[in-house]
Amino acid sequence: MANIVFNTALGYLKRYAEQVGTxxxxxxxxxxxxxxLEADSVLxxxxxxxxxxSGTTNEQTTMGRKTVTACTVTVDDTNDRLALDIADQTWTAATGNAISKLLICYxxxxxxxxxxxxxxxxxxxxSITPDGSDVSATISDFFRATSAA
Known part of the structure; x- marks a missing residue:
């Protein structure tokens, strides 16, 4: 699950997720x-x-970006929450500078x-230091929102 949600995305995540693949x-x-890497509070x-x-945060371009065209949106009425999930991602023979974060964008x-x-x-x-081996990221419920009681 996400460590932070960007302020600009609050309230829009379900709408964005439902458009993925269309x-x-x-x-x-x-x-x-x-x-x-800048602090979460700055990012x-x-x-x-x-x-x-544009700041001091750098994209690790050797591994490259991943494009995801399927996202599962689950409205869980039993637990009063919404979950967004994507498939695990693999970078084959990953090399380049060490990374500390994965950023998911729309x-x-x-x-x-x-x-x-x-x-x-x-x-x-x-956090990984690519060494030429495959790198997999398991991203279960990359976002989950719960209604306030």
């Missing part, structure tokens, strides 16, 4: 390098991917979008 909409997973105020990467149009139109949704702790 038209050219997708989730984008961006590995963030350990070196220069959560960024409104688009370009802003996330891209409404993967054919013409730019980093300034990609919305950051959630940020997850994920």
């Amino acid at each position: 038209g050219n909409a997708a989730l984008i997973i961006v590995p963030l390098e350990t070196s220069g 959560r105020d960024k409104d688009d991917l370009a802003a996330v990467l 891209d409404a149009d993967t054919t013409s979008g730019t980093d300034s139109t990609i919305v950051p949704l959630t940020l997850h702790d994920f």
Whole structure:
């Protein structure tokens, strides 16, 4: 589950998730390098991917971004919550700089979008130093919201 939800995404996650896989909409997973990584309190105020990467936070480009075109939206009436889930992600023969976070974003149009139109949704702790082996991330319920009682 997410360590933080970006302020710009609060209240929109279900809508974004339901659009994934329709038209050219997708989730984008961006590995963030350990070196220069800004604090969660700074990152959560960024409104688009370009802003996330405009400070000292660096994308780990050797591993590369993942595009996810399927997201499961589960409304759990028994537990009064909503869960969003995506398949586990694997980077084959991963190399490059160490990473500490995975950023999940929403891209409404993967054919013409730019980093300034990609919305950051959630940020997850994920510390690895790529060594040429495959790297898998299990991302169960990357977001879960519970109604207040």
